[in-house]
Amino acid sequence: MKQCPVCGALHGDEQAQCACGADLTRQQPLPPPAQAAPPVQMGSLPPVPPFAGRPFVPSPPRPAFVPKTYTWADVLTVLGFTAALTGYFRAGILLLPLGLVASLAGFWGNKQRGLAVAGVVISAVGLLLEIMSILEKNCLLPYWLTDGVFFL
Numbered sequence: 532m533k534q535c536p537v538c539g540a541l542h543g544d545e546q547a548q549c550a551c552g553a554d555l556t557r558q559q560p561l562p563p564p565a566q567a568a569p570p571v572q573m574g575s576l577p578p579v580p581p582f583a584g585r586p587f588v589p590s591p592p593r594p595a596f597v598p599k600t601y602t603w604a605d606v607l608t609v610l611g612f613t614a615a616l617t618g619y620f621r622a623g624i625l626l627l628p629l630g631l632v633a634s635l636a637g638f639w640g641n642k643q644r645g646l647a648v649a650g651v652v653i654s655a656v657g658l659l660l661e662i663m664s665i666l667e668k669n670c671l672l673p674y675w676l677t678d679g680v681f682f683l
């Protein structure tokens with residue numbers, strides 16, 4: 532920037548003559564304004580110093596008590612156990628295999644495996660009885676396999 536020595540008007544550095552007629556060629560360029568902001572490109576924000584206006588706050592300590600979260604294994608274990616029990620009374624041919632599969636899936640990812648083991652055993656025994664019963668009712672098993680000790 533150059534300032535006209537006569538009228539004080541501001542001109543660009545390339546300007547050779549002021550509108551008032553004064554010669555600007557020997558005028559020294561003005562220093563850039565001290566408060567000028569750095570050029571900001573379109574679409575970019577000026578750099579922000581880190582944590583400006585956001586003082587570091589330490590996160591509160593975790594509570595010692597962690598609430599129990601239920602995983603899919605827990606859900607499958609309960610589902611398998613319930614299905615296995617229900618299968619003894621209703622729709623065993625559907626619920627017993629479901630209970631067996633769900634209990635096995637729950638057994639794989641469960642830490643409390645007692646219920647899963649119970650579900651596997653109950654559904655496996657029930658499924659075996661169910662299959663035996665179906666085969667026997669349809670006379671698909673020989674008598675020496677289906678008869679017990681007392682030949683009932």
Ligand SMILES: [Zn+2]
Nearest residue numbers: 535538549551
């Ligand atoms: Zn001038």
